[in-house]
Amino acid sequence: MRTRTAFPKLASTALIAALVIPLAACSGEEEVTDELQVVENPTAATAAPSPATTTEPAGSVIGVDGDVTALATSRDGVLAVAVADPARVLLYDRDALAAPAPEPTVVELPGPVENLTVVGEELLAPVPSANALARITLDGEVRVTPAEGGPTGVTVLDDRTLLSLRERKGVGVLDDGRLDPVIAGGLNSADDVVVADGKPVVLDRLRSAVFEVDLEGRDIGVGLRAGQGATNVVTDDYGRVFVTDTRSGGLLAFSVDPLLLRQLYPVPGGVYGMAYDSERDLLWVTLTARNEVVGFDVRGGEPTERYRYPTVHQPNSVTVDSGTSRVVVGSATGEGIQVITP
Template sequence: MRTSLCVLAIGCSVAAGCASQPQPVTTTHAPPAEPARAGPPTAAPVGIVVPLGNAPEGVVVGTSGIAAVAVRDPNGIVLFDAATGRERQRIPTPSAARHLSLAGPDGPVLAPLEGTAELLELNLIDGRITTTVTGVGRQPHDAAATASGTIVVTNEGGGGVLFVRDGRVVGSLPAGPPQPGGVAAVGNYAAVADVQGNGVWVYDGSTRQLVSQAPVGAKLTHAVSLSGDLAAFADTDGGAVYIEHVDPKVSQVARIDAPGKPYGLAYDARRHRLYITLTERNAVRVVDVADPAASRNLADVATVRQPNSVAVEPNSGAIVVTGSDGGGSSSVQIIGPEQLAPG
């Protein structure tokens, strides 16, 4: 069992009782973890496949059944019906978002724009951009809303994170992961994956402090909240997904085998299922995590090419997968619950 090592950072205090020596971080410029460049699918994608803009990637689905997907060239966010793929609205954005998240069960949508260092909050029902926060680092990658109301944005190009409240940046911590990627909200905490191989870093949204750090896997990319104080992290270079307790110390619960460059993650809280995109295999792995310590692989389901992101429609249990081959072929795939696993 691995437990976290707490980190000291200038201007930050750490949880009482932690070791005083900081965890070393990578200082080289080794390539970060990236998804596989997928070849053409060898099996027909399951479910419905619809074109919805160029190079779709980040995707979310609200309790209303409305989904949002980030596209580029032209840059924007497309709202669509998660059951049918029918397009509802297109909202142009100043630059492209790689990832989207939801601040609540039905929004607003949080969209970090990598090219213009902005964080948009967008109404999922009517597409209105309600808030634009500027100066959120350099190439902001992902964002998560903690229970305290603080939004934590990962500053992939500059290192560390920024804290946003009431439509403005209220703090930043450059110390910490040199190239943060995905982030998951676990109560008041935000657990951040470092794509350079330095594990998981945990920030308190209330105090805006770095509170713990732990080595996890080889090189992580993305993170998703599970039930309670659990989060899952895609170890893209290590071919696995780790389930971790975050309280705020980080301790391992399970390692799920996921060969094929795992990348996108989504969690169905109602059905206790974790979905993992296997980018090298053009597949999504369905995992039963009702007992996280004894997780069970249920199925690998054929997807569109380059399945970088996945989201769950919480009512039906269907999932939405985004795919793009980089050569002009882009699509969104909707897989019904009856097609996801036996039984």
């Protein structure tokens, strides 16, 4: 793990203070409110709708039968594409992507997924509608484990599998096929969970916030507002947590020890999906309102744009192969996957 000693500020102190307010957690299952909640029943931000495409997508486009809902790439070059209706995951070999019509390995699932995570030689796919976690080997074998509570996101810390549980408003630790414990309190929703510098962080889209998760104390810890409409979250090799604020059009970076907003960078155009290239320190971000994907160098004091490409329609998902720098963008409206080599 690489570390940094400081995070330069990218916004004025006043603006950061206005957008990021500490949010206290509380016990129980009741709806959470705070001083910045301006409506009685908040709704989660979603991807901005894309206009009709007017520019040919960069790279090559591979047809897929269905809407792409999530993407992931393994270290040895297996591309996983989650597709809805019917719900399945398509596994492509890296070397086959150059072919005109590559044939994937098809893995059927009990329901659609919105998140894919590669852990070692295994692909983890939470299936919220089926209350299950699908474990898929990279050669296509699947094993389904029950996970009550609408699992949406998954990560691994040491030997513990952590699941964000949207309906139970908490983070569950999957142990020997059982969720024990489920850490809740202070969340309106649990939509994804990541680990940065050994510390779990959960994303709450309804509250547009990120929260610490104390596994040993079995508690949801300190939370911070993440703009006005947080949608997606990834981590990098510097221990940072990046969040897309789709409503306000911004890219936020948090440290985790302590949990603080360190960077706020405006990104107009419907910022939504993200993927991190660990070899080149590039953060790839999709702009659904513009049908674009942008590559930001995040090594310096602020993100620096290095690449910008036109994409397929409604580019809600993106992944990057750190071994080759190849970027894959998925269309949520049936236009397939787009393969770009910067």
